Amino acid sequence: MTTTEQAPGQTRRIRISRRRPGAGRARVDEFDVAAGPDTTLLDALREIRSHQDRSLTLRYSCCHASCGTCGMRANGREVLACVTPLASLGSGPIAVEPLANARVEHDLVVDMRDLYESLEPTGRPLIRQDEELGGQEEPGPTFARYEDCLECGLCVSACPIAGSDSAYLGPAALAAAWRSVQEPRGADPSDVLAWVDDEQGCWRCHASFECTEVCPSGVDPAGAVMALRRELTRRKIDQITRRGRQRR
Amino acid sequence: MSATARTGHPARRPLQSTLRGAAGWARGRHLGSVAFLTNRVTGLLLVAYLYLHLGVLYLLTRGSGSWASVLHLFKNHYVLSLESLLILFILVHGLNGIRLALVGSGIGVRHQKAWFTAAMSASAVVYVVVVLAMFGVI
Amino acid sequence: MAALAHVVVIGGGATGAGVAHDLALRGLRVTLLERGELTSGTTGRHHGLLHSGGRYAVGDREAGIECIRENQILRRIAPGSFEENGGLFVALTDEDMDHLNPFLDACEACGIPATVHKAETARQLEPGLNPEVKVAVEVPDATVDPMRLVLRFFATARRNGADLRTFTEVTGLACTARTVSGVLARDLVTERDYEIAADLVVNAAGPWSGQIGQMAGVTVPMQLSPGVLLAVRGRFCARVLNRLHSSADGDIIVPQRGLSVVGTTSWVVDEPDVPPVPAGHVARMYAEGSKLVPAIAAAERRAAWSAVRPLVGGGAASTGRELSRTFQCFDHKQTEGVEGLVTIVGGKATTLRAMAETAADVVCAKLGIDAACQTAQTVLAPHGAYYTERGERYDHD
Numbered sequence: 001m002t003t004t005e006q007a008p009g010q011t012r013r014i015r016i017s018r019r020r021p022g023a024g025r026a027r028v029d030e031f032d033v034a035a036g037p038d039t040t041l042l043d044a045l046r047e048i049r050s051h052q053d054r055s056l057t058l059r060y061s062c063c064h065a066s067c068g069t070c071g072m073r074a075n076g077r078e079v080l081a082c083v084t085p086l087a088s089l090g091s092g093p094i095a096v097e098p099l100a101n102a103r104v105e106h107d108l109v110v111d112m113r114d115l116y117e118s119l120e121p122t123g124r125p126l127i128r129q130d131e132e133l134g135g136q137e138e139p140g141p142t143f144a145r146y147e148d149c150l151e152c153g154l155c156v157s158a159c160p161i162a163g164s165d166s167a168y169l170g171p172a173a174l175a176a177a178w179r180s181v182q183e184p185r186g187a188d189p190s191d192v193l194a195w196v197d198d199e200q201g202c203w204r205c206h207a208s209f210e211c212t213e214v215c216p217s218g219v220d221p222a223g224a225v226m227a228l229r230r231e232l233t234r235r236k237i238d239q240i241t242r243r244g245r246q247r248r
Numbered sequence: 249m250s251a252t253a254r255t256g257h258p259a260r261r262p263l264q265s266t267l268r269g270a271a272g273w274a275r276g277r278h279l280g281s282v283a284f285l286t287n288r289v290t291g292l293l294l295v296a297y298l299y300l301h302l303g304v305l306y307l308l309t310r311g312s313g314s315w316a317s318v319l320h321l322f323k324n325h326y327v328l329s330l331e332s333l334l335i336l337f338i339l340v341h342g343l344n345g346i347r348l349a350l351v352g353s354g355i356g357v358r359h360q361k362a363w364f365t366a367a368m369s370a371s372a373v374v375y376v377v378v379v380l381a382m383f384g385v386i
Numbered sequence: 387m388a389a390l391a392h393v394v395v396i397g398g399g400a401t402g403a404g405v406a407h408d409l410a411l412r413g414l415r416v417t418l419l420e421r422g423e424l425t426s427g428t429t430g431r432h433h434g435l436l437h438s439g440g441r442y443a444v445g446d447r448e449a450g451i452e453c454i455r456e457n458q459i460l461r462r463i464a465p466g467s468f469e470e471n472g473g474l475f476v477a478l479t480d481e482d483m484d485h486l487n488p489f490l491d492a493c494e495a496c497g498i499p500a501t502v503h504k505a506e507t508a509r510q511l512e513p514g515l516n517p518e519v520k521v522a523v524e525v526p527d528a529t530v531d532p533m534r535l536v537l538r539f540f541a542t543a544r545r546n547g548a549d550l551r552t553f554t555e556v557t558g559l560a561c562t563a564r565t566v567s568g569v570l571a572r573d574l575v576t577e578r579d580y581e582i583a584a585d586l587v588v589n590a591a592g593p594w595s596g597q598i599g600q601m602a603g604v605t606v607p608m609q610l611s612p613g614v615l616l617a618v619r620g621r622f623c624a625r626v627l628n629r630l631h632s633s634a635d636g637d638i639i640v641p642q643r644g645l646s647v648v649g650t651t652s653w654v655v656d657e658p659d660v661p662p663v664p665a666g667h668v669a670r671m672y673a674e675g676s677k678l679v680p681a682i683a684a685a686e687r688r689a690a691w692s693a694v695r696p697l698v699g700g701g702a703a704s705t706g707r708e709l710s711r712t713f714q715c716f717d718h719k720q721t722e723g724v725e726g727l728v729t730i731v732g733g734k735a736t737t738l739r740a741m742a743e744t745a746a747d748v749v750c751a752k753l754g755i756d757a758a759c760q761t762a763q764t765v766l767a768p769h770g771a772y773y774t775e776r777g778e779r780y781d782h783d
Contacts, residue, residue, distance in 0.1 A: 020575065020576075021575065021576070038663075038690070040689075046660055047660065050659050050660050054555070054574070055574050055577055057422075057553045057574055057575060058422075058423075059422075059423040059426070060422075060423060060426050060430075061423060061424075061425045061426050061429075061430025061431070061532070061533045062430045062431055062532060062533060063430070063431050063689060063691035063693075064431075064615070064617040064645065064647070064688060064689035064691060065617070065645070065688060065689060066434070066531065066532075066533075066617075066642055066643065066645070067425075067430055067531070067532070067533040067534070069423060069426075069430075069533070076275060077277065082689060082691070083688060083689050100272065100275075101272070105575075106553070106575045109423075109553070112773045113773050113774055113776060115773075116770040116773040116774045117774050119770060120770060120774065125466055126466055126467065126531070126534065126769075127466055127467075127468070127469060143469070143471045143624040143625075144468075144469045144470055144471055145469050145471075145621075145624075145641070145643065146469060146529075146531060146642070146643050147643075148643055148644060150643075151770075158275070158276065159272075160272045160273045160275070160276060160281070160284060160285075162272075163268075163269045163270075163271075163272025163273070163275075164269030164270055164272060164273070165269070205352075206284055206287075206348075207280065207283070207284060207348055207351055207352060207360070208276050208280050208281040208283070208284035208285075209278065209279075209280025209281070209284075209360060210275075210276040210278060210280065210281050212280075213276075213277075213278045213280070213281075217643060217644065218644055222280070222357070223357050223358075226351060226352065226353075226354040226357045227354055227357075229352060229353055229354050230353060230354025230355070231354075233353055233354070
């Protein structure tokens with residue numbers, strides 16, 4: 001039973017890489033699902049779990065790119081399954097794997113602990129207070145809105161540095177750090193800046209920009225990393241010129 | 249203050265072999281990742297060339313005779329082609345490097361793809377001119 | 387004997403979260419079982435409205451009063467979890483205007499603060515509104531991230547000792563002599579079946595409550611009523627926008643990050659798994675949504691999905707909108723003579739704490755435990771704590 005509006009028009013083959021604790025290498029299970037034009041990858045996976053293999057484990061919750069839990073790789077690309085139509089994944093078999101650069105717990109479920117631990121020190125709150133509605137003549141009240149970041153981990157999965165260097169803070173944490181610097185709310189941004197001013201912090205990025213490309217929520221982590229560098233560079237220059245002036 | 253010091257425990261991302269991790273360098277599909285991988289590959293090749301170059305220079309210590317025979321080798325067309333590739337790698341790595349230096353300081357980040365296209369186009373043009381010059385066409 | 391009483395809670399949605407948190411805070415030992423990821427059953431999929439109660443004030447006074455009270459409590463115990471921009475009830479037609487006075491009276495009766503805005507003011511407040519707006523009533527609606535709010539309850543429950551087992555499916559209830567003594571569970575990861583002994587089992591399985599009840603041979607009077615929601619790209623309003631009329635399709639728009647969620651429809655089904663998105667519902671959402679905000683008509687579709695509301699009530703319903711949105715707690719010893727099982731079902735996400743309080747009171751009364759509810763005063767842990775404070779569940783290589 002699909003969750004599409006229109007009658008299923010075709011069958012798609014889904015190949016899921018499944019790793020279990022203590023089982024060593026992952027095995028690949030193949031399933032066929034009926035798909036309509038609107039069927040998403042998540043629809044297909046839920047169909048598989050409900051009617052074909054109840055042992056398939058995966059994370060999902062909101063079904064509309066808001067909770068960020070259904071992150072995975074489809075044909076090698078980082079996606080949120082709930083907003084990825086099968087029609088956008090070519091016409092052949094679809095290879096589904098869990099996110100990269102995170103420990104696989106089982107099947108498509110990865111350990112999100114590292115991501116959340118890297119976000120904690122940024123001090124970035126969930127709600128920002130800076131949204132202004134357009135079309136107003138005078139500056140109106142600012143509104144609260146959730147930060148764009150869904151904490152989905154797609155950016156970390158896509159980052160080439162995160163893959164080969166496990167100590168790198170990663171794009172998600174750095175983007176959150178930049179938000180804290182942009183909107184300090186009375187706190188001193190120097191703390192967060194000092195935290196990212198590290199060889200494993202914002203300087204470890206090598207500008208592949210994949211994080212920004214895969215982000216489903218418009219966070220632009222790469223831009224944030226460069227903004228952090230610009231800010232740190234500016235402060236350093238200020239410091240030097242100030243010291244220079246003092247000596248004279 | 250490192251990531252370790254701040255969070256109090258080391259990052260627990262899976263420690264995989266550098267080789268497997270390096271496979272992640274080639275996964276990116278977009279222009280920024282192409283630039284990233286190109287820079288890594290040309291960088292490694294240039295480092296390899298550097299050692300080769302040092303080896304060749306060593307021959308200088310062996311007297312003018314061996315030096316002359318090496319120079320003769322370099323006039324070989326096949327070797328010239330390789331040398332032209334070297335020029336290409338230097339162009340690509342250098343011009344992309346300028347892009348990285350600027351973007352990495354927060355300058356022109358929004359245009360990073362355009363900068364890469366411009367850098368590669370410039371490399372291509374200069375490469376063609378160099379090759380033509382090397383083979384005596386111009 | 388609070389320290390020794392062991393309660394197994396079935397269901398990892400808002401209801402289960404509230405119950406686990408409340409019971410753990412009262413000192414009971416709690417094991418919670420959820421067959422998927424937390425909130426994956428139905429809770430995570432709601433449109434993200436923290437109700438002021440305005441939507442129920444006229445037709446379901448009890449639900450309206452519950453909502454506004456819980457609205458205020460949740461803001462206190464989960465600070466920083468809501469876009470507290472308020473909401474508007476918008477009248478577009480003369481028919482809508484007929485609802486204005488009954489609506490205002492009902493809000494007053496429920497204790498819901500309501501401010502009436504003239505058309506011009508309404509358009510200033512929300513430039514994206516249909517220019518034909520006649521009147522808008524401002525109420526304390528807010529936007530909530532459905533999963534992350536509930537995760538705060540889970541994180542706090544775990545801090546107080548609750549054992550949260552996801553990807554663990556309930557396959558049966560251990561029953562002896564009309565007493566539920568435990569739960570038969572399957573660990574979906576190791577594919578191992580095992581039994582958990584319990585002093586009491588709380589059925590908080592939402593749409594699956596009926597199925598769980600059947601495992602003990604009891605009936606849970608409920609209806610399954612799915613609804614379709616549409617998320618479009620673009621944030622067209624700062625506040626929640628409701629249509630000022632009796633509940634109907636597509637009459638609410640909730641801003642969520644860079645998206646606008648338009649909802650919803652309502653019908654009745656027999657099966658809680660994988661509800662469909664019936665033909666025409668998405669188009670209806672676009673049509674009704676653009677009546678409130680014209681720009682919605684051309685907005686790009688981000689996602690369309692359906693979620694099942696577990697409504698309490700056994701009578702025949704045609705659309706599900708006739709049933710009360712309030713909740714009920716069933717002590718099956720009273721209803722069908724089966725001891726050891728309590729079901730809590732119905733309600734909506736906004737009232738999760740109140741539902742849990744009711745259920746926990748019943749649980750403690752049955753177990754002879756004298757412990758007062760503290761959830762209305764206890765500030766919750768941050769949602770990230772759910773991830774950062776997990777232990778190791780499996781042996782990994």
